[in-house]
Amino acid sequence: MRFLPLRDSDTFLVKTCLILLCGLPLLGACNSDEPAELTSEQRLGLYLEGALGYFAKGDLDRAQQQVQFGLGVDPRNERLLLLLGDIHQLRGTTPDIQMAEAIFRDHPAQHDFRVRLGLAKALERMGVVYDEAAEAIRSGERSTESLDPTARANELSANALTAWAEAKDNYKATLEIQLGEMGAIGGLVRVCALLGEEAESMEWSGKLIEVLESSSRIRRLELEDASLAATRERDLRAAIKRNNDMIIKAHLHVSSILRRQGRLQEAVDELGSVISIDPELAQAYSRRAQIYYDLAQYQRASDTLQSFLKLSAQLPFDHPDIRQAYALMRRCKDALSASDLLGAKD
Numbered sequence: 001m002r003f004l005p006l007r008d009s010d011t012f013l014v015k016t017c018l019i020l021l022c023g024l025p026l027l028g029a030c031n032s033d034e035p036a037e038l039t040s041e042q043r044l045g046l047y048l049e050g051a052l053g054y055f056a057k058g059d060l061d062r063a064q065q066q067v068q069f070g071l072g073v074d075p076r077n078e079r080l081l082l083l084l085g086d087i088h089q090l091r092g093t094t095p096d097i098q099m100a101e102a103i104f105r106d107h108p109a110q111h112d113f114r115v116r117l118g119l120a121k122a123l124e125r126m127g128v129v130y131d132e133a134a135e136a137i138r139s140g141e142r143s144t145e146s147l148d149p150t151a152r153a154n155e156l157s158a159n160a161l162t163a164w165a166e167a168k169d170n171y172k173a174t175l176e177i178q179l180g181e182m183g184a185i186g187g188l189v190r191v192c193a194l195l196g197e198e199a200e201s202m203e204w205s206g207k208l209i210e211v212l213e214s215s216s217r218i219r220r221l222e223l224e225d226a227s228l229a230a231t232r233e234r235d236l237r238a239a240i241k242r243n244n245d246m247i248i249k250a251h252l253h254v255s256s257i258l259r260r261q262g263r264l265q266e267a268v269d270e271l272g273s274v275i276s277i278d279p280e281l282a283q284a285y286s287r288r289a290q291i292y293y294d295l296a297q298y299q300r301a302s303d304t305l306q307s308f309l310k311l312s313a314q315l316p317f318d319h320p321d322i323r324q325a326y327a328l329m330r331r332c333k334d335a336l337s338a339s340d341l342l343g344a345k346d
Contacts, residue, residue: 040073040074043070043073044070044073044074044077044080047066047067047069047070047073047080048066048070048079048080048083050062050066051063051064051066051067051070051080051083052083054066055083055086055087060087060090060091063083063087064084064087067080067083067084067087071084076108078107078108078109078112081103081107081108082107082109082112082114082115082118084103085100085103085104085107085115085118085122086100086118088100088103089118089121089122089125092125094129097122097125097126097129098126100118100122101119101122101123101126103118104116104118104119104122105119111177112177113174113177113178113181113184116170116171116173116174116177117170117171117174117181117183117184117187119167119170120167120168120170120171120173120174120184120187121167121183121187123163123164123166123167123170124163124164124167124187124190124191124194126163127159127160127161127162127163127164127167127191127194128160128194130156130157130159130160130163131156131157131160131194133156134153134154134156134157134160135153137149137152137153137156138150138153160194161195164191164194164195165195167187167191168188168191168192168195171184171185171187171188171191172184172188180211182208182211182212182215182246185204185207185208185211186208186246188200188201188204189201189204189205189208189250189253192204193253193257198257198260198261201253201257202254202257202258205250205251205253205254206254208246208247208250209247209250209251212243212246212247212250213243213247215239215243216239216240216243216244219236219239219240219243220240222236223236223237244277244278247277248274248277248278248281251270251271251273251274251277252270252271252274252283252284252287254270255267255268255270255271255274255287258270259291259294264291264294264295265295267291268288268291268292268295271284271287271288271291272288275288280311281311282308282311282312285304285305285307285308285311286305286308286321286324286325288304289301289302289304289305289308289325289328290328292304293328293331293332293335296335298332298335298336298339299332299336301328301332302329302332302333302336305325305328305329305332308325309322309325312325
């Protein structure tokens with residue numbers, strides 16, 4: 001079930017619910033088995049520790065319950081409010097994202113980069129909600145009470161742009177507080193693209209790749225330590241793998257923009273960077289083959305398609321990607337035959 005975004009008139013209701021949630025002590029806190037002599041600070045510590053433990057396990061309901069117990073003791077506790085915002089953000093429903101936005105906006109520690117980052121993420125996601133609602137109304141998939149559906153769709157699209165612009169400001173504010181924060185740089189890659197600012201999106205992609213590569217270099221140096229514990233080595237290799245996955249996504253993103261802009265050779269080069277990181281990533285070959293075809297480099301396109309098909313041997317013959325690859329290969333063959341024929345006539 002989808003939810004329509006809240007209108008401005010409903011914002012007061014969201015904030016009021018949040019205040020009530022944070023301000024009222026719950027009965028569970030009074031019925032706990034903890035010794036009566038515990039101080040408020042000790043109780044807060046126990047609730048925070050419990051909430052973090054449940055959050056790490058992915059048990060969001062119990063984590064939120066512990067947060068609420070703690071907020072019953074201190075309704076403006078910065079760490080508990082930050083965790084509550086993260087819990088709502090992770091749930092990901094539209095009401096939860098709206099609640100996360102309200103929490104981060106009202107958070108007492110606006111100087112904390114995690115608060116600005118949390119608000120930026122919530123705004124980015126709300127922009128997507130607005131945009132999807134607008135498209136659903138335009139397509140007729142979603143009805144609206146508005147007498148003018150087109151005007152309502154345009155209003156929602158405008159709301160999306162406003163949300164993304166504010167998200168961009170908050171991602172930049174995050175970087176002013178925490179230089180090199182990868183979550184903020186990645187967010188700027190996305191929101192700039194959503195705002196149609198492709199050149200800036202590519203710039204941030206380049207910065208993200210630099211930060212990730214630097215992070216991986218540091219971890220590889222640590223891997224050279226012969227006395228490294230096995231668990232630490234496993235964690236380092238996992239971190240390098242995560243970095244590589246993000247680098248690949250950044251290169252694919254830049255390649256897509258370059259191709260859309262007609263900068264085909266640069267787009268091919270970006271895909272070459274992807275293949276150098278992961279030589280077995282099939283989609284990099286399929287994308288590269290299509291660009292080679294657009295460049296009229298038909299033999300290269302055909303050879304690249306062969307690589308794609310070899311890496312995609314596990315897919316059934318009637319899979320859309322396989323069928324598309326064979327169709328492109330036929331076009332390459334026809335183009336090469338036509339070229340040979342013209343050469344023979346000359």
